[in-house]
Amino acid sequence: MLRELPSDEDRQILKEAVRGFFEDVSDKSAQATPWLWKQLAAQGLTQIAASPAEGGLREIVLVQEEAGRIACRAPLADAALINLMQLRSRNDARALTSLVDELHRGDAVIAMSFAGFDRGGAAGWAKMDADRLVAELGFVESADIVTHLAIFVHGPALAIVEAGEGVAAEPTPVMGKAGSWRVRIDAVPIVLVPFTNAEVRDLLTVAALSETARAFGAARRAFEQAVAYAGERRQFGQPIGRFQAIQHKLANCHIALRAVQLTIANAAAQYDLEAAQWRWFAAAALATAAGSLRQVSLETQHAFGAIGYSEEHEAPRHFRQVHVSMLRHGSQRQPVEQLASHFLDHDSGAFPEYDLGASGNAFRNEVRAWLDEYWSGERRARHEQLSFHEREYDREFARALGQTGWIGLNWPKRFSGQGRGAFEQLAFMEEMERAGAPRVGAPVQAAMLQVYGTPEQQRRYLPEILRGEAIYGMGYSEPQAGSDLASLKTRAVRDGDHYVINGQKIWTTTYWGEYMLLATRTDPNATPPHAGITMFIVPMTTPGITIRPSETMYGGTFANIFYDDVRVPAENRIGAEGEGWKVLTGALATERGFIGGGIVLKVASMFELLCGHIRIAERQGKPMRHDPVVRAKIGTLAAEIEAGRRMMVHCAELVDRGETPPDEAAVSKVYSGELMERFGETALDLLGLEALVSEGAPGAVLHGRIEQNLRHSLMWVISIGTNEIQRSLIAQRGLGLPR
Template sequence: MLRELPSDEDRRILQEAVRGFFEDLWDKAAQVPPRLWKQLAAQGLTQIAASPAEGGLREIVLVQEEAGRASCRAPLADAALINLMQLRARSDAHALTSLVDDLHRGDAVVVVSFAGFDHEGAAGSAKMESDRLIAALGFVESADIVTHLAIFVPGPALAIINTSEGVTPEPTPMMGKAGWWRVRIDAVPIVLVPFTDAEVRDLLTVAAVAETARAFGAAQRAFEQAVAYAGERRQFGQPIGRFQAIQHKLANCHIALRAVQPTIANAAAQYDLEAAQWRWFAAAALATASGSLRQVSLETQHAFGAIGYSEEHEAPRHFRQVHVSLLRHGGQRPPVEQLASHFLDRDGQVRFPDYDLGPAGNAFRREVRAWLDAYWSGERRARHEQLSFREREYDREFARALGMTGWIGLNWPKRFGGQERGAFEQIAFMEEMEHAEAPRAGAPVQAAMLQVYGTPEQQQRYLPEILRGDAIYGMGYSEPQAGSDLASLKTRAVRDGEHYVINGQKIWTTTYWGEYMLLATRTDPNATPPHAGITMFIVPMTTPGITIRPSETMYGGTFANIFYDDVRVPAENRIGAEGEGWKVLTGALATERGFIGGGIVLKAAHIFELLCEHLRTAEHRGSPMRHDPLVRARIGALAAEIEAGRRMMVYCAEQVDKGETPPDEAAVSKVYSGELMERFGETALDLLGPEALLSEHSPGAVLRGRIEQMLRHSLMWVISIGTNEIQRSLIAQRGLGLPR
């Protein structure tokens, strides 16, 4: 039965209160005298997770993030662990109950150690000899004020001792600064509280998530400081934040932080909700954070330059905190191995855990899955899979069958014939379509453009065709001298009575074989700024004057150079007013980028699952590949990266459901997912070797050549719809507020 826990609003209020408290004590937070501990207790921060009303792991994570921002080394997470233990301990654990009462009053300061249960060895060692506890603990924080130690020993059991006798602390500076101790214990008497192995493993995972949240808070604070500094520090006559190198460095940091935060938040939420897969989500969060936050801390220091190297600045404190927190409970190796085990050590079909998409989303997932099992299976799917990649790109029969379900208009308003389903139902649809390897269908960008900017006549004419699966659109944007810089496009559209006459050239146009082209033209060559003179048109591809010159792409598909020579298009085909094309065009691109990030990461997730299925039975030189340490390390790391991409997808969906589509957030998802696909392809080739280079229909091709083909295709996602370099500039300028 799920516990009643605080709401999102409760957590927002808690975060504001904790941040305000630490801001008042900013210079003192790094030191923890007993008086400060009493103040923390008075604020209720030693009572987090003591009862359902006091929260769970989400509240622990929130407080830890704020502690990380403030460089506070008070053992607040240890207090929360004790509270969780008291909730789940046996009814006869009177010693634990008594300790909790002292902890809440601020009379006790407790540090929890997993020394007798930590197989990585980072926490030290602990064992019972007769009635004595013999231990050598590492990574003990604030040993100078600790009154009690709670140590897990083999059994397992929790040994609670008072530090007043039999305890010898020895300062062990870490990364050049004090604050940590090695503690030797030869103590009697002690109190033992029994636990199970599973309970201790779960508590160790909770402790690791909490410490990772503190590392995130430290990294986030240092990053925010670096962004502010980049906007103020001047070199060569301008703020350094105007230089592209700094903008892209900080954009990379922002992307990494956006990958980490939702994975930690999701792990905490899954634990609080007692979800069966919470340990998997926790492993993904820990693995993602371990590499990403340390890289962010390095890049942040680079952005600060010499000023951040001074101990007078707060940046060094955050740099240390990130590294110590992430390594305290074993670092990246344990969670990566856990993820690898999930995908390599189990039989049958193994997928990424399904998200709870809410009642409507979950029900729709089942509905889509059932339809695909019935329609897109057997001989029909088998015939499709025998086609070349180019031939598989679009299937009109499938599009029309899907049109009969109404799902092409999944998120359309009902007044246009749509179903007005939410973003999480759209995620369910995308997931199932990708897993079934179904062909794409519909024209979502063009449909959205028509619904917002089209005339009633255009909506009545074109939208039903799209909804039925009868029409497909290309997008005529790029030109020889106008790729990412679309405002420089030259293709002219000149008004001639009730028509426009179009002349120009478009390049790299995909879906040129569709019924229509969504064409960007210039109607005012003298407009200032240049994007003010752009107008959009729907151009039927059978219109006289259009010359198509297809070109095979590196990834096995095609695009085309298209020439428009005196092409006459009725004025009624114009979308929006003359000169409003930039607004129409950029709005559509923002929509596409928001969905494309999720689409790419779902492709990566599916091909990753297929790769793991292959590795579970493959051998290299007579040995099972799934036992190879390199294979396991790379697979676990990839699983974590893909999960971070999935969380970004969910975040974008949440924003859509709120009626928001921030272009910088869409850019974050697009950049991360496209480059993830590249990393996946290169990693898979490393693991599989030369045979993975064999293309489809080649004898012996691994996974029918999908790995190498997807690597070639991944290049398109990084370049198209605005290159990732342009997207990084957008993130830096719009998302981070750096100068243009």
Template sequence: MPTPATLPSDEERTMLRDSVRGFLAHHWPAAEAVDAAADPARVASAWRQLAELGLAQLCTDPSEGGLREVLLVMEELGRAACPVPLHAAALLNLSGVEAPVLADMRGGGARLAVAFAQADGDPAAGRLGSDGATVSGEACFVEAAAAATHFALLVPGPAIAFVDAGSPGLVVESTPAMGTTGLSRLRLDRVAADLRTVDTGRVDDLVTIARLCLAGRAIGAASRAFEMAVGYAKERHQFGQPIGRFQAVQHKLANAYIALQGAQLSARSAAQQHDVRAPAWRLFAAAATVLAATTLRGVSLETQHAFGAIGYSEEHEAPRHFKQVHLDVLRHGGARPARAQLAAYYLDGPDDGTARTMPEYDLGPAGNAFRKEVRAWLDEHWSGARRAAHERLTFKEREYNRDFARALGRTGWIGLAWPERFGGQGRGAFEQLAFIEEMERAEAPRAGAPVQAAMLQVYGTPEQQARYLPEILRGEAIYGMGYSEPDAGSDLASMRTRAVRDGDGWVVNGQKIWTTTYWGDYMLLATRTDPDAKPSHAGLSMFIVPMDTPGITVKTSTTMYGGSFANVFYDNVRLPADAMVGEPNAGWKVLTGALATERGFIGGGIVLKVARSFELLCEHIRGAVVDGKPLREDPLVRERIATLAAEIEAGRQMMVHCAAQVDGGETPPGDAAASKVYSGELMERFGEVALDILGMQATLSEGSPGALLRGRIEQHLRHSLMWVISIGTNEIQRSLIAQRGLGLPR
């Protein structure tokens, strides 16, 4: 059984990508791509040369290159607008059949185009029949037929019929689509064929893989056009400045970046799942296909909008990529069969009555083992009467559970990622993900103070570390965050709360708003210590403030999601000098570093909340009856559940991507922000879709007679608004993605 360790490494994939990109830059330059694509001789030459590089042998041995590498090659072909259907070789290598022509294909001597006909997934793809020696009928939407030496046609049986392109009775008709050549219709009248039986169960898999490969090519095409649009936004001036400085353009491109990242990560993960023979690889592939079909066309449209009229010209690269994206995501039935597959999984089974959960992803040996360990501990310590009693509380009362926090503290897991010198366990990011995942699955209350602990470990004095870190580790302390202020909101550089030096200590005066954990033991308080500093954020300092310090007044307010926050007033609050974390006036660095740590995982925490609610929603739908009919059979319900499943999977992959970067020693701010933006807005979409599916009964709140799922659907919708605002609003995050991730001007 292949494992990630036995597959090609990331370094080897980078070498493969660079090799293919370099070949295409030389042999398929962008300036000639349109004319070359219309020339069968140029297509045939590129096809042969790519095969001679060994690319037609991919998927013969996963350790030498599997579907993950095929997807990478397809992305490069999409970027170059090169119509060579190299994935056809991978499909035939995975078909389980052998024929003399396949050896020629792998060496570059034969060029095989594939057609699925009635098994394609598109009702207009044609129909083929065979008498055992010949093939008759019609096959449509066949790629690069004019440059092929042979065709591999799926016929009932099932079997793959290998047909010579020059066979009598075979007619090839060009069928231009989206204003491009490249697709053809084959008409066959008793054409001689070499028929090879293929396993019935493998047919659907081959079509699934074909959709995934074409999604990869569409990702490459959309990515290339997007990169060009970003470059154009930096250079194109209007009204005296680069258009990339306009917030509308920045946010448009940030949205495209998020969508592209989700599509690419989902597709690559699905291919990897296939290569390691994970049982759920088909589900991952379906999710990737649905996501590509629902997002990449939108990215292409927004890219064209960014170019404006310059993108209308066929001389520009953008139109060819726009067309390629639309053609690829619609092939083989597009998203419809993939949606049906996702809906069937989540809404129709299993027959044994067990719950359908989202498939687990591989967190590596340590992460997978720790996942089981945490799950077993929660089954013992957060189940039965203890959990039932907690769930009877109101949402506000469920925000924190001190007994649970102390129990968790005894495991040492509150400090699972801390360095060992601070009493932590030094575990990696994937073990952190395993912990977050299982906590959300069990709906366990939060514990610890990760932001404050990270801040203390980096910027705290030895005395502060010795005083505060052990009590956080034991689950005995919880912290609030005193950041936002009236008028300034989340604009931390505009805060007015002052800390003035007074003898050996500091005196604080000011007001903080929207403070959610005001009931904690401590407040991590941002203040201004130098009002004349330039730039303004240079004069900030951070303090740890015990909440029982004289001069603190808390005025609470109920939030729209059933929780609470407070206005916290600081009137001549005296703090000792050792309450400051970091150097005076260095608070911006301390604060933003802590927030970056939190953002690296906050998107994952949100998407795991959505995933858990999604599973409960599907469980409810499976047993619900509306007007005498099972709700799960409603076509609209099935479509929307499938789309949600694909979107959640994209969010999970962004989470895994951020974890991999943390393990590699970095968290690019753009990617962490993308995960946070995507997950928060996904939570909003989930709530709205759930209300559409379930109707008015889903608006009944917890405690109300007839409330569905204890009122969690409507409550989570109200709660979702917080996640798009807290830790930096999504609008601010989009600007961060555009400016720091894409390099657009500030």
């Protein structure tokens, strides 16, 4: 049975209380002192994780983030680890019981060391010599105020000694400042507490996560200051935060910080919930953070410019904290190798399934069973022999899926939909990608019709979408209006009961469908320009439409489409005249929340196929999976994909709460699209020239899917708003930088 743990509301209250406390003592918090320790104890922070009611790893992470923000060096994480070990249940020595009580009151300050168990080797060594503990420890924090040291020795066991006779501490400046100590011990421990090797490894992982949380707090605080500085600092007559270079730099930092925040939070939650895969999620979080936080720290300093060099500013101490914390329990190497082993050393290596809740999990099984029955055997094999363009859409499959009603799984029931939530939609996307099924439906068009369509339009068009019978293209981009839709030129002029449309659309995919959702300008003099846009449903059989297809570099097609005196009934207008911008952006809001998720699911599927190939492939007579370079790249990719999956789940959580923040969807889309590119390039590095052989040719690795995936990835970075536009959106709407 799971322990009764604090709720999300409890954690929010704790966060606000801790931040408020640190703000009140900010002038005394950087340097750990006995006074500060007593104050921390009075706030109950030395009791975190002492019992289920006092929290678990999520609470430790929360407190560490707040400590990182204020550059607090007090050993709160060490106290939490002592609490988490439940030492009194392992050894009922009176001295130990008294010590834990003193820790909670703030009368004892305990610093921990994993000594020889530490992954990086810099923590030093410790051993028992008869009844004495002999040790030389590196990088001990707050050794000048500790009353006790707790050190893991081989056995394994936790040895606790009093600071004093037989314990000598020597300051070791780190990155130019004091704060770390080398400690030599030759003393009799007051108690020895037995552990298993597995327990020590798990505690070390917890310690690494808590340090990573402190690094995240420091990086996040410096980043927030850099954003505020960019909004205020003026150069060339305007705030530097208006410059695209600064906006995009800070948007990149925001994306990286979101990846770290989500993966740490998930790892901590999985630990608290005693999930079997928590170690995997922890490795992914540690591997993600190791490079990301240090890069954010560098970019933040770049944004500050010379002001960030000054020791009078906060930035330098946050820079130090990030680097110290990320190396304290070892580098990125160990968690990356752990991820690589998961995928390369086991035939069943795959990404762990998320718990999507009772309804989401049940629906996942329902969809999986349907796909296993309908989309398997000869039908699926025949489909996979087709070219990429032919695989993209399958009308027979769409009609079969239409019979399930799942095309409208998230539609309101008044439109004959199933009214399912975001996590059921996520389950559907996962299973469709797992099975390699073709895309179906017209989600953006359906959303537009449900919100802005007339009752007649809804009765006419929605049922055929739901049945899998109608296919829609999206007529947006023009020669001079790609991402800048507000400048489109295609005109629609009212003529009685019709509109007459003239213009050109380019890069139009799904041009072969029954309808085009067409953006036009009905008022050329509107101010602002987007106020003059109107949307129409245009049947593609309408006279005056000329389609000129063009093959894409990724094996698909798009078209230049010319509209010459195309007459469309006024009843085909969606929304009022001039409201096209609202119609378009409103319908895209929710769907954009899942775009990044759809991309990352494709990457995850291809990654698993790549790992399956590497597990059996050889290079120069040696198994590829044993190559350390291969393992490092696979482990790194696994961590990056997991961060993208967490962004996908985060967007689903927001949608489930009725929120559709465009900046969060943009974060997921930018990250996932560029991840798809990185995956393709990395896969080619690993597989070599043979991986460039395309589908249908003899010897094509994985049927040519790797190189085709790379070519296709370019579309996801450019389409649905280029990533540069998305970065500007993140900076302006998410971070509040000036437009």
